[in-house]
Amino acid sequence: MTEPVNPNDALRERVQTSLDRQGMMQALxxxxxxxxxxxxxxxxxxxxxxxxQQGGFHGGAMGALADIAGGYAAxxxxxxxxxxxxxxxxxxxxxxxxxxxxxxxxRVTKAGKRIIVTAAEVVHVATDGKRSDCAxxxxxxxxxxxxY
Numbered sequence: 072m073t074e075p076v077n078p079n080d081a082l083r084e085r086v087q088t089s090l091d092r093q094g095m096m097q098a099l100x101x102x103x104x105x106x107x108x109x110x111x112x113x114x115x116x117x118x119x120x121x122x123x124q125q126g127g128f129h130g131g132a133m134g135a136l137a138d139i140a141g142g143y144a145a146x147x148x149x150x151x152x153x154x155x156x157x158x159x160x161x162x163x164x165x166x167x168x169x170x171x172x173x174x175x176x177x178r179v180t181k182a183g184k185r186i187i188v189t190a191a192e193v194v195h196v197a198t199d200g201k202r203s204d205c206a207x208x209x210x211x212x213x214x215x216x217x218x219y
Contacts, residue, residue, distance in 0.1 A: 082106045086143045089154070092219070096139060099132065103143075109179035111143035114196075116172045127167040128205075133193055134162050137208040140177030141189035145212045148182040153214040155187060160210035166203060168195035173205060180209075187212045 083106040090096055090103055090113075099120055105112040113136060115121060121132035138157055145155045177191040193206040 079107055082108065082147050086111060086146060089146065090139075090143070093139070095135065099135070101136065101139065104174065105176075106143075106147065108147050109144055109182070110176065111140050111147065112174060112176040113140045113143070114172050114174050117170050122169075125167075127169050128173060128195075130162075130164055133164065133173060133206045134160075134208070136173055136175040137162055137177070137191040137193050137206060138210065140175035140193075141191040141208060141210040142177070142212060144177035144179050144189050144191075145182070145187040148179050148187065149214045152217055154217045155212040156215050158186070158211045158213055160208050162206055162208040164206050166195070166205055168197075168203065168205060171195055171197040177210075185213065187214070 086106050087103050100116050102114050104114050115136045121128055123129040142155055149155050173193055175191050175193045177189050180188040180190050189210045191208040195203045195205045
């Protein structure tokens with residue numbers, strides 16, 4: 072008897088393949104945690120590569136993580152042979168944190184033919200497991216042809 076095929080496996084592979092091609096995300100140590108249709112969760116570990124002058128996570132790193140999480144959520148609903156690119160996003164930073172890691176979950180709000188709207192929540196996960204809200208983002212993306 073063969074095991075049932077999990078449809079999320081193909082989505083996970085699609086997202087992971089794209090993530091592996093992103094030099095910035097690789098340099099920052101971003102890793103894929105979860106994938107489902109319309110939803111992606113990524114993690115960014117604390118390191119000196121992602122800090123600002125006071126030692127906390129840099130807003131640019133938070134924004135990049137939220138952007139990528141929302142983008143990959145959109146990718147899970149984009150047609151085969153297409154990628155997505157961000158047209159705009161708005162982010163609100165709620166708190167600053169040191170140590171642990173950031174986790175961003177992107178969710179598709181509306182998937183149309185020409186634009187996809189997503190939202191992302193960024194939480195800080197302390198080394199003791201305590202979770203705290205860090206940032207929220209709304210984003211607009213457009214499908215574009217895959218070129219690789």
